[in-house]
Amino acid sequence: MNTNPIGIFDSGLGGLSVWKDIQKLLPNEEFYYLADSRNAPYGDKSPEEILRLSIKNTEFLLNLNCKLIVVACNTATTNAIGYLREHYAVPFIGIEPAIKPAALHTKTGKVGVLATKGTLGSTLFHHTARNHAAGITIIDQIGTGLVPLIEEGKATSETTRKLLIKYLTPMLDAGVDQIVLGCTHYPFLMPLLKELLPANINVLDCGLAVARQTQKVLEEKQLLNSSPNPGLSHFYTNKSPDILKKMLKQLNAQGEAKFVDF
Incomplete structure (x- = not known):
């Protein structure tokens, strides 16, 4: 022990x-x-x-x-x-962003990834996407401004809501059925995500x-x-x-x- x-x-x-x-x-x-x-x-x-x-x-x-x-x-x-x-x-x-389970479970062949600039631009992210999401379309989005809002205790504020709508809209328009939260701050957005996303969208984090x-x-x-x-x-x-x-x-x-x- x-x-x-x-x-x-x-x-x-x-x-x-x-x-x-x-x-x-x-x-x-x-x-x-x-x-x-x-x-x-x-x-x-x-x-x-x-x-x-x-x-x-x-x-x-x-x-x-x-x-x-x-x-x-x-x-x-x-x-x-x-x-x-x-x-x-x-x-x-x-x-590591939950790209592998998202790719395994998507029915539309389209997966959204919401993450920071540092994650989306990293070699590890591209390596993971290449290895586990071949043939899958990934719609990635930098969540600019979300982390500071969460750090300020404003995860469910109107400002956060407006940013999320802005970031989620291209994913929904593209037909994603899986959204990967590629930042450990983002699970604190789940109350808003549940409110803003259709019931058929599956949200994944890595916890x-x-x-x-x-x-x-x-x-x-x-x-x-x-x-x-x-x-x-x-x-x-x-x-x-x-x-x-x-x-x-x-x-x-x-x-x-x-x-x-x-």
Whole structure:
């Protein structure tokens, strides 16, 4: 049994959607969640800056003795996880848009992908699309402005609604029946998405797949915490913790939200 915690970092609060799925699957594990909200979004930053921030986040979590780190950010995964795996001894779990299941389940042969500029422009995204969506038409859309709105606690605001209508319309006009959320912030848009999308549209995110992969790696490396007691979760942000506290309340999450200057 390994009682060391699992570390999770994101460019902000979006990775809480991933934490929720992992914590549900592995309730006995302890978690440290790190929200780099001061630097959100990562999607419009240079690869060099994304790597620098990812290294900083990783070393913060390693100083807390984390046994595994989840890079709960699509942009950080595509730009930094290769380096992190080469330079640090702990396992890293990355995020990948759910293109494969979308391609498998589409009946129209058309899949929409809503993601950040950093994800849609990455080599990993194009590699995934080429390998798993051959013969499928992908209508991709950069979700400019969505991450800052979610970080401000405005995921269901009228401004967010107008942006989503703008971004979803080309996908719907093209006849997609699957929409992939290629950013861990975007599951917090589900209330609006359910309202705006026809019932036949299936919306996919990567949270459950990441949770299962985390469990698999912990089992393979004999790092699971088999304690019968529920694990604690700790949440850190380098911006005001007020919105973090609000989002944790929405998720019915147990754990204290703290400001940390990192």
